[in-house]
Amino acid sequence: MSKKIVIVEDEVFLSEMYKMKFSAEGYDVYTAANGEEALKVVKEVMPDILLLDLVMPKMDGYEVLKKLRADEKTSKLKIYVLSNLGQTGEVDKGFQEGADGYFVKSSMTPTQLADEVEKILASKQL
Amino acid sequence: MEGTIIPQILSLLSSLLIFGLGFFVFRKDVKKPINILFFLISIVFTIWEIGTFMMFGAKTDKEIVFWDRIVYLGVVFVPVIEYHFSLVATRYTSKRKVMLVIAYFLSFIFLLVSRTDYFIDGVFRYQWGAHSIAQIGHHLFLVYFFFYVFALLYNFFTEKKLHQSMIEIKRINYFIIGFVFLNIVGGVAYLPAYSLPVYPFALVSPTVFALIISYSIINYRLMNLRIVLRQSVVYLGSLFITCLIVFIFKYSFNYFLPEISYILDFVILLIALVIFPVLKRSSYKLANRFFFTSLYDAKKVIAALSEELSSTLDNDKIFEATDRTLSKAFHSKGIAVFQFNKSTNNFDLVYSFALSFKKQSFRFNRHVMNNFLSQNNVFVIEDLKDQDGIKYAAFIREYRDKYGIDLIAPMVLKHKIVGFIALGPKESGDMYDLEDTEMMTIVANQVAISLENATLFEETKNFNSKLTKEVEKATHDLRTANQELKKLDEAKSEFISIASHQLRTPLTVIKGYSSMMLEGSFGKIQPPVISENIQKIFESSQRLTNLVEDLLNISRIESGRLTFTFTVDDLEPIVASVIEELESTAKAKNIYLKYEKPATNLPLVKIDKNKIRQVIINIIDNSIKYTQSGGVTVHLIEIGDFIRFSTIDTGMGIKPSLLQQLFQKFSRGEETSVIHTEGTGLGLYVGKMMIEEHGGRIWAESAGEGKGATFSFELPIAKKSISDKQVESLIVSK
Numbered sequence: 092m093s094k095k096i097v098i099v100e101d102e103v104f105l106s107e108m109y110k111m112k113f114s115a116e117g118y119d120v121y122t123a124a125n126g127e128e129a130l131k132v133v134k135e136v137m138p139d140i141l142l143l144d145l146v147m148p149k150m151d152g153y154e155v156l157k158k159l160r161a162d163e164k165t166s167k168l169k170i171y172v173l174s175n176l177g178q179t180g181e182v183d184k185g186f187q188e189g190a191d192g193y194f195v196k197s198s199m200t201p202t203q204l205a206d207e208v209e210k211i212l213a214s215k216q217l
Numbered sequence: 218m219e220g221t222i223i224p225q226i227l228s229l230l231s232s233l234l235i236f237g238l239g240f241f242v243f244r245k246d247v248k249k250p251i252n253i254l255f256f257l258i259s260i261v262f263t264i265w266e267i268g269t270f271m272m273f274g275a276k277t278d279k280e281i282v283f284w285d286r287i288v289y290l291g292v293v294f295v296p297v298i299e300y301h302f303s304l305v306a307t308r309y310t311s312k313r314k315v316m317l318v319i320a321y322f323l324s325f326i327f328l329l330v331s332r333t334d335y336f337i338d339g340v341f342r343y344q345w346g347a348h349s350i351a352q353i354g355h356h357l358f359l360v361y362f363f364f365y366v367f368a369l370l371y372n373f374f375t376e377k378k379l380h381q382s383m384i385e386i387k388r389i390n391y392f393i394i395g396f397v398f399l400n401i402v403g404g405v406a407y408l409p410a411y412s413l414p415v416y417p418f419a420l421v422s423p424t425v426f427a428l429i430i431s432y433s434i435i436n437y438r439l440m441n442l443r444i445v446l447r448q449s450v451v452y453l454g455s456l457f458i459t460c461l462i463v464f465i466f467k468y469s470f471n472y473f474l475p476e477i478s479y480i481l482d483f484v485i486l487l488i489a490l491v492i493f494p495v496l497k498r499s500s501y502k503l504a505n506r507f508f509f510t511s512l513y514d515a516k517k518v519i520a521a522l523s524e525e526l527s528s529t530l531d532n533d534k535i536f537e538a539t540d541r542t543l544s545k546a547f548h549s550k551g552i553a554v555f556q557f558n559k560s561t562n563n564f565d566l567v568y569s570f571a572l573s574f575k576k577q578s579f580r581f582n583r584h585v586m587n588n589f590l591s592q593n594n595v596f597v598i599e600d601l602k603d604q605d606g607i608k609y610a611a612f613i614r615e616y617r618d619k620y621g622i623d624l625i626a627p628m629v630l631k632h633k634i635v636g637f638i639a640l641g642p643k644e645s646g647d648m649y650d651l652e653d654t655e656m657m658t659i660v661a662n663q664v665a666i667s668l669e670n671a672t673l674f675e676e677t678k679n680f681n682s683k684l685t686k687e688v689e690k691a692t693h694d695l696r697t698a699n700q701e702l703k704k705l706d707e708a709k710s711e712f713i714s715i716a717s718h719q720l721r722t723p724l725t726v727i728k729g730y731s732s733m734m735l736e737g738s739f740g741k742i743q744p745p746v747i748s749e750n751i752q753k754i755f756e757s758s759q760r761l762t763n764l765v766e767d768l769l770n771i772s773r774i775e776s777g778r779l780t781f782t783f784t785v786d787d788l789e790p791i792v793a794s795v796i797e798e799l800e801s802t803a804k805a806k807n808i809y810l811k812y813e814k815p816a817t818n819l820p821l822v823k824i825d826k827n828k829i830r831q832v833i834i835n836i837i838d839n840s841i842k843y844t845q846s847g848g849v850t851v852h853l854i855e856i857g858d859f860i861r862f863s864t865i866d867t868g869m870g871i872k873p874s875l876l877q878q879l880f881q882k883f884s885r886g887e888e889t890s891v892i893h894t895e896g897t898g899l900g901l902y903v904g905k906m907m908i909e910e911h912g913g914r915i916w917a918e919s920a921g922e923g924k925g926a927t928f929s930f931e932l933p934i935a936k937k938s939i940s941d942k943q944v945e946s947l948i949v950s951k
Contacts, residue, residue, distance in 0.1 A: 104726045108733070115738060146718060175721035178714060178769065179780045197721035197762045200732035 094212055095119045095138040099129040099155070100173075101147045105196070109142070112201035116209070126150025130158060133165060139212060142194075142204075145174040145185070153188050160189035169211065173204070221273040221346050224417045228273070231424045232266035234453075235259045238427045254302040255430060261298060262423035264291030269406075269420060272347060278340040285349040289331040293358065296365035297324040299396065303369035306392055307376035316368065323361050330354040343414030351410035359407065366400045391433035399426035455497040463489050513546040515656040522660060526667040530674040535667045536568035543640065543660065544570075547653065551621065551641035555579065556668070557634050564636065572641055574620060582612040590637060593629040595654040595661065598622060624649045626657040628665035635665050713772045720765050724758055731755035749805075756802050763838065766831055767899040774906050781825040781910060785935045788822055788829070788860055789815065792853055795833045803841050809848030810841065819853065822860055823935040828907045832915075835900035836864055836928050843926070844868035856931070859913070863929035871919035871926050879917050880905040908932070 096118045100106040106122050113120045121136050123129040125147045133141060141159075145152035152172060159165040172185040177195040185193050192211070194204060239259020246252050268288030275281045297320035304313055330336050336354035340347060351359075370393060377389045399422050406419035466485050525538035540552050551571030555564035563578040581590065589596045598617040601609035616622045616639075624640040638661050643649070649657075731754045734742060742748040773779040796812045803810035840849040847867025854861055871879065880901050901915075908915040908930045915930040 102722055102726070105722065105729070108726065108729045112729075112733065112738070175718045175725065176714070177717075177721075177766075178773070179782065181714075195721075196725040197728065197765070201729045202732060202736055 093117050093119050094140070095121065095136055096208070097121045097123065097129070097132055097136055097138040097141045098173075099123045099126075099132075099141070099143045099147070099152070101125060101144060108201060109204070112205055113208075116205050124148075126152065126155045129155050133159065133168070137164070138168075140169045140171065140208060142171055142173040142208075143190070145172060145176050145181070153184060156185070156188040156190060171208075171211070224345055224420060225270050225273050227417070228266045228270040228420045230453075231420055232263045232270065235266065235423050235427045236263040238431045239263070242431050250305045251302070254298060254305055257294075257298050258302060258430075259423075259427060261291040261294050262427075264288065266420060266423065269346075269417070273417075275347065281340045281347050282337065282349050285337060286331060289336070290328070293327040293331055294324050296362045297321050299400075300365045300369045300372075303372040303392070303396075306389075307372045313372070316365075320361075320365055327354065327358050327361070330358075337410065341409055341412045343409060345414070345416050346409065348409035350412065351407075355410060363400075363404075366396070370396060388433050391429055395426045395429035395433070398422060398429070451497065451500050455493060455500050458496055458500075459489050459493045462492065515546075515652060515659075518542055518546045518656065519659050519663070523663060526663055529667070530671045532567070532668065532671050535664060535671060539638065539660070539664050540568070540570050543638075546656070547640065547649070548644040549623075549640045549642065550644060553622070553639045554636065554664070555639065556636040567636075572620060572622065572639065582609065584608045585612050586634075589625070590627040590634050591629075593627050593658070595624065595626040595657045597624050597649050597654070599648070624654070624657065626654075626661035628661045628668070630665045630669055635668065637661070638664065710772065713769060717765050717769050721762070724762055724765070728755065728758040728762065731758060752801070752805050756805060759798075759802070760838065763831070763834055764899075767835070767903050770828075770831070770903045770906075771899055774903070779906070779910075781828065783823050783825055785821045785823050786826055787819065788824070788862070788932070789819055789853060791826065791830050792833055792851065792862065795830060795837060796851060799834070799837050799841065802838070803849065806841065806844075808841065808844050808846065810837070811848065811850045813850060813852050815853050815855070819855055819860055820934040822911075822932045824911060824932065825907075829911070829932075832904040832907050832930065833862065835904050836862075836930075839900055840864045840866040840868065840926070840928065847925075855934070858934050859931040860934060861929055861931045863927055865925065865927045867925045869926075870922045870924040871917060872922055873919070876917055876919065880915065904930070 094117075096113055098106060098109050098113070098120060100109065100122065101124050103124075106124065110120045110122055121132050121138065123132045127149045129141075129143065129147075130150075143152045143155060152174065156170060156172075159168060159170060169191050170189065171192040171194060172182075172190045173194045173196055174181075174185075175196045176182075177198070182193050194207065199207070236259055239256045242252050242259075243256035265288050268284050268291070272281055272284035272288065275284055297317070300320050301317055304317060327336075331354065333354070335352050336358070337349035338352050339350040341350050373389050373393045373396070377386055377393075380386050380389070402422040403419050403426075405415055406417065408415045409417075463485050466488070467482075522538065522542040525542065526535060529535060529538070536554050539554065543549060543552055551569070553569035553572045553574070554567050556567045557563075558565050558578070561578065563580050566574055566577050566579070585601075588594070598613055601613055616625075620639075621641050622639040623642040626638045626640070627634060628636045628638065638657070640649070640657075731751050733739065734751050735748065735755060742751065770779065793812065793814075796810060800810055837849065837851065844866045845868065849864050849866045852861070852863045852865070901917075905915050911932055913930055913932040915928075917926060917928050919926040
């Protein structure tokens, strides 16, 4: 059974790009364009991993993180921040709200990202 | 006659005293008519006293009459001189002038008559003395005498009504008392002439009179009764003791060595001359100490005031201390202090006790200002009359009569008038004397200095508070400016954060798609030239990503907000990942990128992983950028306590003169701009900041242009034996 991944990204180009990459890698890819949608999709899909953007309309990523962590069902979900905010304070806040990891989008190619995700999911299985 | 001895002594002593006083007063001011007349009176009575002394000692009737005629030489002039004196002391009117002329005429007539038997004839002897018997001329003389005595008393009484000043009235009262006493008591001396025996106490009357009058006509302060008494008693006392010693000597030598007594008189005279001044000086001191000490001791008063004044810098306290001290010394009825106001040229009332003024500000008579205040002369207003009555009349009226001021002590500092102290009359009614004015000179000076000090202190205090306010204002301005700057700085940070985020998003898209294209995600790219160009797009996006990162770091460094998250880590895998990332870049340029891995595992370093990674990217990317052929070799080795990272390239090299500038902000190799435009000149500067923050150093080496370059940095090895936590616990346990 293929792994389920939810990508929360408001920027259409990026969203399409990551969807394409992870689909090609054999994931079931679900996308959401804002915070509210993200919460909805996550609850429906219950993915293996969530890649979460921070700067989004309606509800920002920190808020989504907080809500998901507060919910018992999603409290253990693997959530990785995937954002272009890369300053120390922002990263720290992400971890504080319960992120398992932090990726700066611009510093990685989709392949590098896919490799990292693969590593994470592999370690989970172990 | 035994009974005449005491009256004789009395008359002799009186004559000495009267003449002494008369001469003393006369010498004080030989030009003043009143002094001259007083001297004449004293001469007349001296003649009377000496004549009486001789008369009482006379044996025969002839002698008695002779000496009584001598007595009358003076007595006939008594009415006219006394009357003349009253005119000088009060005022001349034409009627009174006529009376004066008549009196002189009559006195001369009686002078002639007194030489004849129509005046006195025969002798009356009694228990205590002797006198000739009055005849018709004498009767007439008595009429003349008493008429003029009443006339002069009338003069004084009418004068008294014209005056309002207490001092003037007091003075006239003294005259009246003096003359009444003199003529009533002295008049008793006429009784023996009418065969009425009376004890000759009348002989004392001129002495008492002389004392009273001299006290009142002499400038009070120069000679008040106390001083006169002190001086006379001391003088007479010393004379008495000298005489006593002389007599004891003479008697003893006469008794024991009668044969040399003829030179003895001479010796004794010499001894007397020598001991008298010595005796006088020492008795004066003794008298001062035991009998006539002043009511206050000037030195003590001044010392006490100094002490009080030195302990305060408050104007009101200075005034109160001055008031307290002076009141104790003088028992003045009131005191006031005035300060000179430079802007108005007036004196402002600043303190008053028991003196009332209708205004606060006073302008002084020019003469008083120039002659007294500016000269720092303490003066008694009363004395101004003696100087030049007209000039000061208005001043005297205002200040003495209206405000009741007796004495004014100017306060002068550095030749400038700063104010004055005014004193009301003494409770005792005494005038301020020389001692008082001398003390006031010192007191006023002290008060002036204290006031000056207080003013200076006040000015300093004001200046201080002004300064404090200025500083507070400046601080407030700075704080506001600082807050604005902080807001601005926050806005800048926020802007950079947003801008970098906004820049990164499209970058991610470009980088992501180009990398996927190159990886063949969309199928094989034909022809290969497209693939090569996409590679260029990818590399440029990569570089742009780094530049954005540098820009962010610079802004953080500048605002001092660059924070580090240190972990103890292995440097090797970081270098390896960077090499991996940049391999394609080198490959695209057809140069090699070699990584000489360390043979063994390296010790760990304490680093902020992301920041160090950024530095390594910058350095390697830099080397690749400036190398056209050959390649870049990366070394990672352990040297002493450091791990050294270095890149050796075969690129264009660096001029020695430029080596130092490389790590400055916005610095690039001079000529590099022509060929390479991608660099922002920030990479090495950011690298230097980062490495130094890690406690390491960064540098560049080059053999010269075209000879390649070596860039290196060193990071200290993390101490294995003692971890940070252990260090902390060690410190705590100490």
